[in-house]
Amino acid sequence: MELFSLEKRIKHYSRSQKILLVGEGDFSFPVCLARTFGSATSMVATSLDAEGVKVKYSKALKNLMELENMGCKIFHGVDVHTMLHHPRLTRMEFDRIVFNFPHAGYSNFRCSSEKKKHHLLLHQSLVKGYFKSSREMLTRSGEIHMTLKTSYPYTEWEIENLAEEAGLFLVKEEKEFSVGDYPGYLNKRGAGKCDAYFHVGEVSTFRFAKRLYPPAASIDIACTYLESLEMKTSKKGYKIWRSLKGFQDYLNPYYHCLVGRLD
Numbered sequence: 255m256e257l258f259s260l261e262k263r264i265k266h267y268s269r270s271q272k273i274l275l276v277g278e279g280d281f282s283f284p285v286c287l288a289r290t291f292g293s294a295t296s297m298v299a300t301s302l303d304a305e306g307v308k309v310k311y312s313k314a315l316k317n318l319m320e321l322e323n324m325g326c327k328i329f330h331g332v333d334v335h336t337m338l339h340h341p342r343l344t345r346m347e348f349d350r351i352v353f354n355f356p357h358a359g360y361s362n363f364r365c366s367s368e369k370k371k372h373h374l375l376l377h378q379s380l381v382k383g384y385f386k387s388s389r390e391m392l393t394r395s396g397e398i399h400m401t402l403k404t405s406y407p408y409t410e411w412e413i414e415n416l417a418e419e420a421g422l423f424l425v426k427e428e429k430e431f432s433v434g435d436y437p438g439y440l441n442k443r444g445a446g447k448c449d450a451y452f453h454v455g456e457v458s459t460f461r462f463a464k465r466l467y468p469p470a471a472s473i474d475i476a477c478t479y480l481e482s483l484e485m486k487t488s489k490k491g492y493k494i495w496r497s498l499k500g501f502q503d504y505l506n507p508y509y510h511c512l513v514g515r516l517d
Contacts, residue, residue, distance in 0.1 A: 271349040277353050281311075281321060288320070295325035300328070358380040389422060397463050
């Protein structure tokens with residue numbers, strides 16, 4: 255039997271991964287993962303509220319107790335904008351960082367339309383802060399996940415552009431997200447009537463990773479550089495390869511260019 259068959263997984267997550275969950279409400283999502291894995295020792299679950307979730311959500315206390323018994327680290331009062339400097343999260347790195355249905359809330363509940371320009375800016379600020387902080391807390395091969403509605407006005411958030419600005423690139427958009435894929439997960443509101451469900455509709459999980467090297471557009475520049483190196487050596491390829499030692503990575507445009515030349 256292969257060792258890989260022993261790995262406990264659910265969708266994009268496995269027991270061997272170190273997982274950080276942010277912006278949690280009733281903590282039912284990390285409970286779902288923990289039950290699947292049979293353990294939560296590799297998980298850190300956080301909320302923005304300073305333990306106010308126990309009041310807002312009817313099942314939060316029960317979920318928190320279950321997570322603690324399974325070894326999950328739980329921190330409250332964690333802001334995605336500043337979590338990189340949170341005293342309990344400093345120097346920690348994760349294989350997966352997850353933010354499901356991010357929402358910046360409303361400054362005025364009488365004017366709670368998602369289509370308002372100032373609400374759009376608040377949401378974009380939240381997403382941008384999450385991306386920037388998460389990038390610095392990610393392992394080299396880790397991923398940053400965001401589950402979000404893909405209908406208007408959420409498309410106006412332009413999260414792929416915000417990710418690019420933060421030094422990330424889209425690995426894949428996992429379409430047709432379903433709450434049913436995560437047994438026990440209850441999608442609850444983060445503002446207003448918090449203990450109420452909200453309609454999910456069309457949703458995707460966007461998977462981002464660190465951009466370790468320049469964007470693909472810089473491959474032409476890389477090839478020009480390699481051509482200049484070739485002119486300086488009679489042993490084509492050898493010195494070029496040595497000059498790129500330590501950068502033999504499929505994300506590196508120099509590597510793509512080099513492989514094309516030496517094949």
